[in-house]
Structure formats: C-alpha cells, structure tokens
Amino acid sequence: MAGKEQGFYQVFEVFSRKAPDAPMQHQFSLLAPNEEIALVMAQENFMRREPVADLWVVKRDYIRRMSEDEKAALKRLDNKDYRLTRGYGDLKKRWRKYEQQALDEKEILSWKGEIQR
Structure with missing residues (x-):
C-alpha cells in the first residue's frame, strides 16, 4: 500500500492531539x-476511545518523504558532541566530589599559626 491507491480505496493517515497545546x-x-x-x-x-482536541486525516499520497540523499544530509559533518546534554548526567556527583575536596573555613584558619613560622 505504500502511498498507492488500492482501487476504489485510498490510504489515509490519522493524527490527533489530546489537548490544544499537546x-x-x-x-x-x-x-x-x-x-x-x-x-x-x-x-x-x-x-469514542478517548477525548480528542484535534483530529487530522491526511491522504498518504500528500505526505512527502525525504529521499535517501536528503536523509544523508541530516548526518553531522563535524563533531559537535559538546552541544549534546548527555555529558552532564554525572554533574551532581562530580560537584559533590569537588565540594568534599574543597577547603572549609576552619581548615584555612588553622593554617594561620603555620604560615607565621
């Protein structure tokens, strides 16, 4: 059926949203x-199964798919991994480790006597 008419019948795709802002x-x-x-x-x-705020029915032939050449253009040409947020998943753990290594006020004040010697 991939986008072709089946004699008298045509293929339609049905889209919906549950709320106006969904x-x-x-x-x-x-x-x-x-x-x-x-x-x-x-x-x-x-x-009849669930509430719907909007319903679209589109003839499948009217939906344009990307060609293989167009899909290839979507691949990243350069390394921009720094833009992805997956590298920040352990930030809380790293921050906690940093805080544990940081000097507290009492420790810094205890150096007062050693520095003057």
Whole structure:
C-alpha cells in the first residue's frame, strides 16, 4: 500500500492531539474512498476511545518523504558532541566530589599559626 491507491480505496493517515497545546501524534492508517468518509471513520474508530482536541486525516499520497540523499544530509559533518546534554548526567556527583575536596573555613584558619613560622 505504500502511498498507492488500492482501487476504489485510498490510504489515509490519522493524527490527533489530546489537548490544544499537546503535540500532534500519528495514530493509525485507514482505507477509505474519500476524505469525508476517512474523517468519519477516524472519528468513529478513535474519538469514542478517548477525548480528542484535534483530529487530522491526511491522504498518504500528500505526505512527502525525504529521499535517501536528503536523509544523508541530516548526518553531522563535524563533531559537535559538546552541544549534546548527555555529558552532564554525572554533574551532581562530580560537584559533590569537588565540594568534599574543597577547603572549609576552619581548615584555612588553622593554617594561620603555620604560615607565621
């Protein structure tokens, strides 16, 4: 079915969001003769299960996919790992270790006598 019509029926993709500020999510695909019937089928099959703030029904042929060349362009050309946040997962542990090694006020004041000698 990959984007082709199946005789009388066409493939539609159904998207919905649960709240007005929620992201749109793909729910399922369905076969229908036209957009109006596809919308009715989506409402009947989906909206009776859970509340929906918005429902989109899109003919699969209208959705453009990236070509393999376009996908290849998405790969990083240079090393920008420093921009990724995964390196900060142990920051709390490292900070605690640093604090334990830091000098406290009492220790610094205890040096007073040794420095004057």
